Amino acid sequence: MIRRSLTAAVLALAIAGGASAQAGPADTGPINSVITGDIVPTHDPVLVKEHGTYYVFGTGLSEKTSPDLAHWTQQPAPFAKLPDWAAQAVPGSKDMWAPDLSFWNGRWHLYYAVSTFGSNRSAIGLFTSPTLDPKAPDFGWRDEGLVVMSHHEDDYNAIDPNHVIDAQGRHWLSLGSFWGGIKLFELDPRTGKLLHEGEKPVALARRLAPAGGPAPIEAPYIVPRGGHYYLFASYDYCCKGVNSTYYTVVGRSKAITGPYLGRDGSRMMDGQGTIILRADLEEQGRFRGPGHSGFLHDDDGKDYIVYHAYDKANRGAPTLRISPIEWDREGWPVAVR
Template sequence: MRTTIIGSLLSLLTTTFVAATPNPIAGSDTVEVRDPAIWYNPSLAKYFVFSTNGQIPIWTSSALTGPWTNIGSALSSCSIIDSSGSCNIWAPDINFIDGLYTLYYAVSALGSQNSAIGVATSPSMMPGTWTDLGEVISSVTGDVFNAIDPNIIDDTVGLQLTFGSYWDGIYQVGLWPGVNDQASATPGTHLAGYSGRPAEAGFVYKPASQPYYYGFFSDGITPLIGATSRPAAGAEYKVLVGRGAVGQGPFYDELGNDITLNLTPATGTLVLGSHDNVYAPGGQSIFADPVSGRDVIVYHYVKLSDPIGGPSYLGINYLDFSSGWPVVVS
């Protein structure tokens, strides 16, 4: 009996250890970012990370483990979109489309629906090489969506732009024939969230190893610099996901629920939540790393040990999709 009990305890400990969420890989915990997006330039043998704030700051490194160097901004002269927020640009999303690095971004103000998503292109991603093409879509007060948090996927039906934050949720429209040409009317296809849910940062991704498309999103309250308190336990930012057969949804969580539904418990399968010294992770993007051959998630998080109201930092982890669902791994 004693042997059986000891064996059971060892099994439980092993299971707990395996299930523990790994900390961010070393090398980025001093890089202050929000809403990071990542890509790799093979000609320069460098990773590029883009971030919210200012004119889209750029960090580069020859390895995911750093060191990371701030080399300037993508849009040093601000966005050409005529808006009061055109010099404080949000939520960049980077991809490689038709031979050019293509950067979508948002121009807005906190709590406002007077927002726009723009796009810029570059042959290298280096500062000084970006051509700003301006507005792609926009929103105004009273719309069911907010035109921020862009994400682009080039799937079997062409370019699809995912966007949205709070309001009635996250949506998607097609772009055709170019990266800045709206091909379908807003709000488009409803992918995630609903009125009253703090859902944003939608990101559609298809790993090479899986037949599914995955609809990631951030859910909860994200701590901001200068905050004087933290949300109730469990209400802070976290990364959730659903999966579907196509990049336009619908996406379902592990319980089989459409992630647009208002249910209890809330829809969406947890990918990454607070753990150890990592608090309120989110604002994520996912990337197929050609160097390691692995799927990578980047995100921002607050250090739990920092004073409340402090900055957020760059988190990088690998994702394993072998179970059919994304799992953060070392």
């Protein structure tokens, strides 16, 4: 079983190749053709905006900022180390994975995962702050502690959190990979913690494992739009540099609890859906394994999907990618790459 951590090998490639990654723009797309600055390493990104500044947080709890989505600057890490409770809950864990950011009740809520490679003894924790701007007088992250934890006997893995509020104002947290696929928990809107402790989660998506091995699925992100909920998820393998086979699919449902179907009616509970991000042919495409997508509905009405991909021109370094989203006549998202 595998999850999308920045492995030591990928980190080494990213650090060694970081300077060359900034030497020229990416090769396709209206943003990806000009994106520059501190875009390497970036893994499992989430994209938000506050007071005219764009923020990307990623695995390792790295933080980058931009005034325009194109020029990115690395910022000091928001946290020096794991909270003590997290290090005790998941022995061997060293950093925070796959953050998610959302603003409600006057505070930013930063969900993150704590795990070790190949294990589903994992935890999701929560920090909150009134602002993302460290220069603001009210800035300051507060440790809210454990949200949900998975153990070896569970059929899910408590990683890759994503918070969403539905049309009725109910709060939810999607999460997971392998071990039964993508799951959904209802949250208490006052605390951001589970509303019903011990309740079994709702299954949203899974992949049926072929004989002899797993069928990877991870990185859920749910977007409410136009009376539907759109579930983005990543299939196949990340973290293998240019050999990564990661790609991103989407399905939609009238109910946040599913069922999520692709454009052709295929079920995400059957490991299907509609592909929205996939690498070009290996002999042509520079960026491999596009996945772990986040979504931003900007205040000017434009939509963007953020993700990482592995750069063949930079020894497979995990690189920040941002694509505008256009919606077709049938209400399906199309990434402009």
